[in-house]
Amino acid sequence: TAKWIATPNRTREILDTYNIFFKKSLGQNFIIDVNILNNIIQKAGIDKNAGVIEIGPGIGGLTEQLAVNADKVLAYEIDQRLLPVLENTLRAYENIRIVHQDILEANVNEMVKQFFSYEQPIHVVANLPYYITTPILMKLLRESLPVNSFTVMIQKEVADRMAAEPNSKTYGSLSIAVQYYTEANVVMHVPKTVFMPPPNVDSGVLKLTRRQKPPVQVDDEDYFFSIVQACFAQRRKTLRNNLKQHFKTADKVKISEALDKAGIDGARRGESLTMQELAVLANTFYQLYK
Numbered sequence: 001t002a003k004w005i006a007t008p009n010r011t012r013e014i015l016d017t018y019n020i021f022f023k024k025s026l027g028q029n030f031i032i033d034v035n036i037l038n039n040i041i042q043k044a045g046i047d048k049n050a051g052v053i054e055i056g057p058g059i060g061g062l063t064e065q066l067a068v069n070a071d072k073v074l075a076y077e078i079d080q081r082l083l084p085v086l087e088n089t090l091r092a093y094e095n096i097r098i099v100h101q102d103i104l105e106a107n108v109n110e111m112v113k114q115f116f117s118y119e120q121p122i123h124v125v126a127n128l129p130y131y132i133t134t135p136i137l138m139k140l141l142r143e144s145l146p147v148n149s150f151t152v153m154i155q156k157e158v159a160d161r162m163a164a165e166p167n168s169k170t171y172g173s174l175s176i177a178v179q180y181y182t183e184a185n186v187v188m189h190v191p192k193t194v195f196m197p198p199p200n201v202d203s204g205v206l207k208l209t210r211r212q213k214p215p216v217q218v219d220d221e222d223y224f225f226s227i228v229q230a231c232f233a234q235r236r237k238t239l240r241n242n243l244k245q246h247f248k249t250a251d252k253v254k255i256s257e258a259l260d261k262a263g264i265d266g267a268r269r270g271e272s273l274t275m276q277e278l279a280v281l282a283n284t285f286y287q288l289y290k
């Protein structure tokens with residue numbers, strides 16, 4: 001263990017040995033700093049009982065630290081070239097299972113049942129491929145996996161949007177989509193220098209803690225999310241105008257009536273509405289006009 005994978009020298013050595021070049025199209029930016037990895041693992045609250053799901057092990061830098069700190073690690077890697085590399089770099093660890101699959105296509109629930117024990121707490125910990133951060137997280141959230149938390153390195157700007165509060169610049173439908181399922185916090189900002197190669201964008205670690213149940217009661221989830229989309233569609237427009245745009249066929253009277261009934265001023269901007277207000281608004285439209 002004197003020679004961790006996630007160091008500049010060992011990483012370079014592995015890449016040279018296997019003649020691996022970085023694939024930008026797969027978001028390959030490997031972490032070469034063991035301290036950062038251990039901070040992430042600590043923020044995730046991983047201990048020896050934990051089962052961990054990792055997306056994109058790369059050459060195994062984070063996977064190795066997870067294997068040392070957790071009970072078991074299940075890792076999904078799409079890049080065929082990395083399989084023989086992982087087999088070698090992680091050969092000392094018996095608690096890792098690598099699955100060669102696109103995470104977006106994977107039946108994670110089925111694998112979780114097979115691989116982890118029934119009562120084990122499960123966490124997602126990953127340095128995500130940035131080009132598909134949102135699809136990955138939304139897939140895993142919507143599938144209602146038995147996962148307690150997600151601690152993920154992502155583009156800082158996306159982390160900020162997911163964790164944003166009402167009236168902030170980055171608050172929008174993505175904040176609501178994520179916060180409907182989880183409590184979201186940005187727990188670390190990470191310098192570009194800990195990656196090989198350094199990414200073009202700033203990075204941060206987002207921690208999502210699953211809620212037992214959504215913080216608001218909605219009559220119909222799909223309808224709720226479509227109203228949320230509509231409210232944030234054009235940031236400079238008022239709520240009333242965004243809703244008019246959404247309900248193209250509805251008359252103004254209907255929209256005013258629903259806004260009145262919900263007790264929400266149509267002159268406000270979407271970005272000022274709390275999730276609670278958005279839920280009331282969606283439920284009102286749903287009950288009046290669905």
Ligand code: SAM
Binds near residue numbers: 030032
């Ligand atoms: N975990 C490593 C680390 O921290 O050094 C590598 C992280 S790198 C940012 C992202 C990894 O995700 C790459 O290994 C890439 O090949 C993999 N990847 C990209 N798209 C994927 C997908 N759809 N499914 C599974 N893995 C994917």
